[in-house]
Amino acid sequence: MPNEKVDIARNITASDLEDLARVSFIGKRSNISESVLETIREIEERTQNNKSLHVIEAIDYTGRSDIIQACIAVAEKVEQGVMQPDDIDDQIFQNELQTNCSNFPNPDLMIQMGGRFSIHNFMLWQMAYTELYFLHEDDTTQFNDTSFIQALHEYQKRSRRFGGK
Known part of the structure; x- marks a missing residue:
């Protein structure tokens, strides 16, 4: 697994979001190093009772x-x-x-970073009615609170139909 993706996951979960959100990880854990697995277990355990938001991070998924x-x-x-x-x-x-x-x-909103404009084999079943938001920056480390709020504002403007016209 590229170190860049692990670093991004650590940075996101190490933020203040961890105090507000329950954080879960999905993916094939057998391919993840023991040190990263230990960090994952600690984060999941420390945040398991947080109720306001549930963030699911995918590693090797x-x-x-x-x-x-x-x-x-x-x-x-x-x-x-x-x-x-x-x-x-x-x-x-x-x-x-x-x-x-x-x-x-089933996510309400998927934010795709890194200048890519597809869902890249990610949560194919669960995203049937998910709203997609694409960040144009190539550098995923550019994602910050302002980027997140901008994505949420864009999401609020949308009319969700769940398969209807």
Whole structure:
């Protein structure tokens, strides 16, 4: 995993946001160094009772692998007789995704940094109705409180339809 991404995650979670938000991490933890895993566990434990905001940070995560692991989990439950194939619906499937750590697993807003203009295999299932905001700066370290507030203001101007016209 590039050190730049780890540093960004550490900087975000080390900010004042940590006092306000519950912070969870999703992704394949088997590829993360023990020192970073220890930091992740400490942050998750220290923020687990914060209720006003839930920030989910993704490290070594892909939407496709999340969907595949959810399919495997559902298939195992069917094989074990815990459920029947006809029982499977959106909610059953969503409960097996890594974002099941959140009461609100479907983001309202996704902020893409780094001058990229796509979702890059990120939370493919969960982002079906997410509003997207793209920062034009190439340097992700440029993201700050002002950038975040600007994204929130832009989000407030939007009319969400959740699949409707």
